[in-house]
Every structure is written in C-alpha cells, then in structure tokens.
Amino acid sequence: MEEHYQPSEIERSAQNFWQLNQSFMVTENPAKEKFYCLAMFPYPSGKLHMGHVRNYTIADVIARYQRMLGKNVLQPMGWDAFGLPAENAAIKNNTAPAKWTYANIDYMKTQLKQLGFGYDWSRELATCQPDYYRWEQWFFTRLYEKGLVYKKVSGVNWCPNDQTVLANEQVVDGCCWRCDTPVERKEIPQWFIKITDYAEQLLKDLDQLTEWPEQVRAMQRNWIGRSEGVEMLFHLSSPIAGQLDYFNIYTTRPDTLMGVTYVALAAEHPLAIAAAEHNPALAQFIQECKISSVAEAAIATMEKKGVDTGLKAIHPISGCEVPIYAANFVLMGYGSGAVMAVPGHDQRDWEFAHQYGLPIEQVIEPVSDDQICDLSQAAFIEKGRLINSGEFDGLTSEDAFDAIAKKLEQSGKGHKTTNYRLRDWGVSRQRYWGAPIPIFNLPNNGEIAVPFERLPVLLPENVEMDGVQSPIKADPEWRKTELNGQPVEHETDTFDTFMESSWYYARFTCPQYQEGMLDSRAANYWLPVDQYVGGIEHAILHLLYARFFHKLMRDEGLLSSDEPFKRLLCQGMVLKDGVKMSKSKGNTVDPQELINQYGADTVRLFTMFAAPPEQSLEWSDSGVDGAHRFLRRLWKAVANHLNAGNAPALALDQLTEAQRNIRRKTHETIAKVSDDYSRRQTFNTAIAAVMELLNEVTRHADYSTPQGLAVEREALEAAVVLLAPVVPHISHELWQQLGHSNPVIDASWPRHDETALTRSTIELVVQVNGKLRARLDIAANADQETIKSLALENENVIRFTEGSTIRKVIVVPGKLVNIVVGG
Numbered sequence: 001m002e003e004h005y006q007p008s009e010i011e012r013s014a015q016n017f018w019q020l021n022q023s024f025m026v027t028e029n030p031a032k033e034k035f036y037c038l039a040m041f042p043y044p045s046g047k048l049h050m051g052h053v054r055n056y057t058i059a060d061v062i063a064r065y066q067r068m069l070g071k072n073v074l075q076p077m078g079w080d081a082f083g084l085p086a087e088n089a090a091i092k093n094n095t096a097p098a099k100w101t102y103a104n105i106d107y108m109k110t111q112l113k114q115l116g117f118g119y120d121w122s123r124e125l126a127t128c129q130p131d132y133y134r135w136e137q138w139f140f141t142r143l144y145e146k147g148l149v150y151k152k153v154s155g156v157n158w159c160p161n162d163q164t165v166l167a168n169e170q171v172v173d174g175c176c177w178r179c180d181t182p183v184e185r186k187e188i189p190q191w192f193i194k195i196t197d198y199a200e201q202l203l204k205d206l207d208q209l210t211e212w213p214e215q216v217r218a219m220q221r222n223w224i225g226r227s228e229g230v231e232m233l234f235h236l237s238s239p240i241a242g243q244l245d246y247f248n249i250y251t252t253r254p255d256t257l258m259g260v261t262y263v264a265l266a267a268e269h270p271l272a273i274a275a276a277e278h279n280p281a282l283a284q285f286i287q288e289c290k291i292s293s294v295a296e297a298a299i300a301t302m303e304k305k306g307v308d309t310g311l312k313a314i315h316p317i318s319g320c321e322v323p324i325y326a327a328n329f330v331l332m333g334y335g336s337g338a339v340m341a342v343p344g345h346d347q348r349d350w351e352f353a354h355q356y357g358l359p360i361e362q363v364i365e366p367v368s369d370d371q372i373c374d375l376s377q378a379a380f381i382e383k384g385r386l387i388n389s390g391e392f393d394g395l396t397s398e399d400a401f402d403a404i405a406k407k408l409e410q411s412g413k414g415h416k417t418t419n420y421r422l423r424d425w426g427v428s429r430q431r432y433w434g435a436p437i438p439i440f441n442l443p444n445n446g447e448i449a450v451p452f453e454r455l456p457v458l459l460p461e462n463v464e465m466d467g468v469q470s471p472i473k474a475d476p477e478w479r480k481t482e483l484n485g486q487p488v489e490h491e492t493d494t495f496d497t498f499m500e501s502s503w504y505y506a507r508f509t510c511p512q513y514q515e516g517m518l519d520s521r522a523a524n525y526w527l528p529v530d531q532y533v534g535g536i537e538h539a540i541l542h543l544l545y546a547r548f549f550h551k552l553m554r555d556e557g558l559l560s561s562d563e564p565f566k567r568l569l570c571q572g573m574v575l576k577d578g579v580k581m582s583k584s585k586g587n588t589v590d591p592q593e594l595i596n597q598y599g600a601d602t603v604r605l606f607t608m609f610a611a612p613p614e615q616s617l618e619w620s621d622s623g624v625d626g627a628h629r630f631l632r633r634l635w636k637a638v639a640n641h642l643n644a645g646n647a648p649a650l651a652l653d654q655l656t657e658a659q660r661n662i663r664r665k666t667h668e669t670i671a672k673v674s675d676d677y678s679r680r681q682t683f684n685t686a687i688a689a690v691m692e693l694l695n696e697v698t699r700h701a702d703y704s705t706p707q708g709l710a711v712e713r714e715a716l717e718a719a720v721v722l723l724a725p726v727v728p729h730i731s732h733e734l735w736q737q738l739g740h741s742n743p744v745i746d747a748s749w750p751r752h753d754e755t756a757l758t759r760s761t762i763e764l765v766v767q768v769n770g771k772l773r774a775r776l777d778i779a780a781n782a783d784q785e786t787i788k789s790l791a792l793e794n795e796n797v798i799r800f801t802e803g804s805t806i807r808k809v810i811v812v813p814g815k816l817v818n819i820v821v822g823g
Helices: 007-020 050-068 084-093 097-114 130-145 195-208 214-224 254-259 270-276 280-289 296-301 347-356 397-410 520-526 541-555 591-598 600-609 621-643 657-680 683-699 706-723 728-737 784-793 795-801
Strands: 034-039 072-074 149-159 164-166 184-193 226-236 246-251 262-265 306-314 321-327 338-341 414-420 439-441 447-449 480-483 486-490 529-535 565-571 574-576 761-768 771-779 805-812 816-822
Touching: 007 097, 007 600, 007 728, 034 050, 034 520, 050 072, 050 529, 050 565, 050 574, 050 591, 050 600, 050 657, 084 097, 097 591, 130 149, 130 447, 130 541, 164 184, 195 214, 195 226, 195 541, 214 541, 214 565, 226 254, 226 397, 246 254, 246 338, 254 397, 262 306, 262 347, 270 280, 270 306, 270 321, 280 306, 280 321, 306 347, 321 347, 338 347, 397 414, 541 565, 591 600, 591 621, 600 621, 600 683, 600 728, 621 683, 621 706, 621 728, 657 683, 657 706, 683 706, 706 728, 761 784, 761 795, 771 784, 771 795, 784 795, 784 805, 784 816, 795 816
Parallel strands: 034 072, 034 529, 262 321, 529 565, 761 816
Antiparallel strands: 149 164, 149 184, 226 246, 226 306, 226 414, 262 338, 306 321, 439 447, 439 486, 480 486, 761 771, 805 816
C-alpha cells in the first residue's frame, strides 16, 4: 500500500467509480425501507460558498449513513434558478439571465461533484426550465378554478431599486431583504393565493412535526397568529353619502371596550378617503402614507402619525361619540382596516393619544401587588379587574370577555370569532426572470386561466435587458395573443420565486414524468422527506409556503401525506472573525482553493468537526490543517497495519487484557457514533470518538502477535466505516486496501458487540471527606466489603485517615468510595 496520502488521486478515483457504477441512482422499491434526504437546493449564484458546503455535507453524511443502514436512499439535487439576483447580474454584465444562470449551474455542478456528494443526478432539475414551471402554471389554473386564487388592487411593499413587490416577510427593518433599499407602499393589482383558508390546518399540523426544532414551530405559530376575539360594529354619527354607515372592528381585548376614546382607520380605508374630499390635511396625509412600508415590522418602529377625519363613531355599548382618526399604524390589508383605540391599556394607543391630546381612561385595575398601573407614564396592558365600565365593573378580564361579547351579540352589534394574523400570499412579481402567471386578460377587463393545451406559457430566454424593466412588459407583441379567435393578452407579471421552491421536493420524486405535475405512485413512495436540511432563515417564508403547497397538492389528489418534511435540521452559519462570511465584508473563504490544496475530504471533515450542526461554525485555518493531519494519520495507520502482515480471524478466548481493552474501545466507539449520527445528529462528537479510537489503536499497536493484528484490523475497519459518511473518498480507498471487494458505501453499518463492552476490571475513585485521594483498579464483580477493604488499605488513603476515626465508608457502585473521617 502507498505510504503517503494523495487526496487528489484518491478522490478522482472514488468519484469515477461512483459515476461509472451510477452508485447513487435509485428507484422506488417497496421491498426496502425508503429514506428521502434533502438539503435546500441552491440558487445558482456562480460559485459555492462555505455555507453551501456545510449545508450539503451535513445532508450527505446523513444520506450515506442511512444507506449503510440498508435503506433505499434518495438524495437529489437541483437549482432554484429564477429570481432577481440573476436578472440584476445579467443587467450588470450585459447578458441574458438565462445564459448567466445556465453557465453558473454548470460550474456549481462541477464543484458539487468534486466534493463527493452522493446525489442522484438523473433527477436534476432547474426551476427555470419549461418542463418544470409548466406544471406550476397548470396547478395555479386549478387553484383559480377552485376559487383559491384571486386578483385585487392592494397596498404592497414596493422596492424602488428592484422595481418589484415584496412579501411582508421579505421586508427586514423597513428595507428590502435583497438590496437593503427602504421599502415604499404602492397600490397595484396583485394575484393572491388563499393561504388563509388553510390557516387552521397549518397551525394544527405543527403538532405532527415533533422532529422539527421547537424554535421553528414557534415562529410559524406566531406568524399564523391565531387569536380568539370579538368582531363588533361601530356606526357613524353622521353617515357619508355613498358609504356604509358603519364599520367593523376586531379586538382580542373586549374587556377594555369601555375605555375606547378614539377609533383609528387605515389611510386607504374607504371612509378616510371619502372624508378626505373635504379635508385637505387628511388628503395630504393619505398621500404620504402611500409611500411608506406596509410591513408590520416597519410599522412597529415608525413614528405614529394621524389626522382627525372629522367623523365620529358611536360606541356600541355606551352610545357615546368618539373621534375617528386616520393613522399610519393601521393597515387596510389586516382585518377591516380599523381598530378601536384604548390608550389606557395599549401602549401604541397611549403614545398616539399623548401626541394628539386625546383622553386616556382607565377601565382595568391591577389584581396583584406586582402589577403597576401609572397611566401618566405608560399604558397598563395586563389583564385585571374592570372599573369605570358600568354594568361590567368588578368582573375579571376573562369574565368580561364573555359578558361583553354576549351583550354585543344580544344587541346585534358583535360576536365572538377566531382571527389569524396570516394574510393571503401575494404571488405577483413585476420583474422578468420568473415563470409567467398563466392568465389571459380579456378586453372587458376580465380574465381567464390559460387552457391546459396552451401551457406552458413560455418565458422568452433570448432577451436584451434594458435596465430593470421586464422585457415581456416592454414587448407588446409578447402580450398579444388570441383565444377562440378573440384577442386576449398574456399576464405580464411573473410568479414569486417561492412558488418554485414550494414544491420542488415533490417533483424530485418523478422529474421526468410528463403526464402530470406528479406521479402519485412515486410521490407517495418517497414522501414525506425524511430529513430536510437548511438555514433557519427559511423558517417562515419557504417552510410555511412548502407546507401550504403540500396540502394543496394533497387536496388535488396528487399525494397522500399531510406534511412535506418529517425531520428538520437547521444548520448554523459559517463565521470568520466572529461575523458571517459575505462578499461585502471581504471575509469569504473559497471552497475551491481548499479542495485544490487539501482535498474534498479535508473540507468535509473540518466543516463537520468544528461545531455541532445547529451552531455557528467559526472558520479556522489551523482547524483545516488539523483535519488534514488526521486523515494523513488514518492513512498511515492503515498502511503500517497492512505492511505488518496478514491479520487472522479474531479468537476471543485468546485475547490478552490489553487486546480486550482495545476491542472494548472499538465497540464503545461504534455504539457512540451510531447514536451521534442517528438520534443526536452531533457529528462533531462522532468524529471526536473515532479520533480517540485511532489514538488508542496507534498508541497500543501490537504487531508481534496474530491476535494483536486481528484486534487492530477490527478497530481500523470500524474507523473507516464510521468515517465513511464524512470522508467518503479516503474511506472508499482504505476499505479496498483492507481487502474488501464491495465498496464501502455498500458495507453494512457496524453493530457493537455487547459482550465486548464488559469490563473485567473497573476504576473507582476514592475520596476522603470528599477529596480525591486514590484511584483503584478492581474486579468488576467485586462485592462492597472487598471494595471497602481495598480502599482502606490503599497507601495514600492511609496517609489521610491515620489517627482519625473512620465514621462511615460509602460505596457508589461503579463510581467511587467516599470515606468519612472525624477527629
């Protein structure tokens, strides 16, 4: 065997073997237990970064481990290929987005192969390909026919730099998540999918996801935001011509209803707009609101502003008149666009009331000493007991909820209801590089879904980019078409790219299927995904939309499961000098340079060993060197072993104590690594355990006896197999060198031998008055009297007990002896 480790040759040989033998290509096999392992597919940005490498290495380790357990493992790879980054890069580089995207895919695919990831490349897909988005368009038309899709003019988050709409989840601190430009509010026609129809299912089924991080489930619960409350009517004291004489308000705190001192409307509420016709200050305020963000996070931090509309509302119980303000913190897209303001018991309302000199009334008092109520300093927002509330005085907040709801129901002015924070999913985008929305706009301003036989609506790829304007919006000829001899126009908006990523995992089960969106037979065999790996930044956007899409596909009869992903692992970030790696910070590390210098196995080993997968990984050049040194040591250990001669079969009855100790360490390692890979998914501690085993083997190498070689052979083979998911190339070669004809990827995962774990002796620590004074090696089956005698006879123990009265000797079996002495 070659004495020196040559990673480039070894890795090239292993990769050629896998490709030649199509080692990772799989089909449905009902006779075998399946395991579908998937990492979130990448956007083809041009080059892999270390975040990619970590994400895909974690998934590959899990997939390879599950394969060695004998399962039928699917691990596919594809490309989230549509989106603004490609379009912006194309504008910058004076090329077409398609050309730029396909070139990046080719380069990144080569990098992924160099890293040895065990993908079934026969299932590769790119979401920008017509045979993919064709079925997405078809599905949209089915949802349209079911009434789950609608179009309306809506206030949206508009990025003036990218010239497109952003979902609320895509607005971060009032700015665009991509380019950090301050977001504006804009009124435009938008297509929506009714995710709110599935709000209760999405919430309830989170309880099924017991193998998801609780943090992710909590984030989704909060985003869905189920609440129990009361919806009530406030009538106008003086109706406006052409408008309803009332409006609805929803509140989760009906116990505070008697403290309402004003009502706030969204700037775009019909009543506010009508009142603005004779109120110039209000009209100007409404205009100002049109250029502000509609994201909740931005509204929470912005200065609260408003204008008196001049209108009055009648309190539904007291009958008193309260002023109606238009306010920038109320959104038309949330609830009814109107809120009752209780400044005594809501901090936002309190701040607004202070700013505009509005009354602040207390209607809830504390019920415990640790509750502090000083309305001159802040609102009292906790629940308590009602005061200044007429017939409801003395009731607790909980009892008042029911009593006030009943009063409103009896008068026909309100009722209990359930509400959700979740809003329907706006899927329209105004840029070019995305799947065209399959709708024909009719001459009479109506619309119709594009018929199945006219799908896909193709996005032209050979285009010239003229700034940020979409080529299909700029080209009247592309818009023009006909239906049944009548002129119609293509919709020029494209889908939000989260549409593509919401079902790609399902298409991977049947990517070549041409008869429909999914081959239900294949989909039901593989789904749900058994292990999904990706960043926690996708906890709300992608993961919620994918769960929604899965239920839509289930209800279309395409698949039978309720949820797309059974187990979720959210890997931590890769940091350098304490901050996330990014091009803008200039602190990136190029994986390609590391592969060229050290080999892929070293890169994989470092990323898995440096930190537990859920935690951030701090980059360390010395850590990479250390990983490479370990692989050289492993290679050398196997080479020395093979050069020492042939190892016979193990003869357990001929082993010396030292040989039994090495064998025990081998099987302890197998047990620990198996648990770390499967239940705990702490791959760093698994690697550390194998490193300890190798240290033990090399420290006590015994080439002088046949059984010494046999015990070492068992340990080295175990080390190679246990590391095979992490460092597959070197393991592939070493497994062959150790005399195996089958590849290590087809080897069975080792099982520990319980009998090997049995110790003939154990070590006990001896304490005198709680302080360590000796260590004893004693027979594992020694009784307590023998243990006490040996402890008391120990020379060092005698030094600390001589001349003192031994009051008690306590034996903790398998651990320690504590001797209590007194003067």
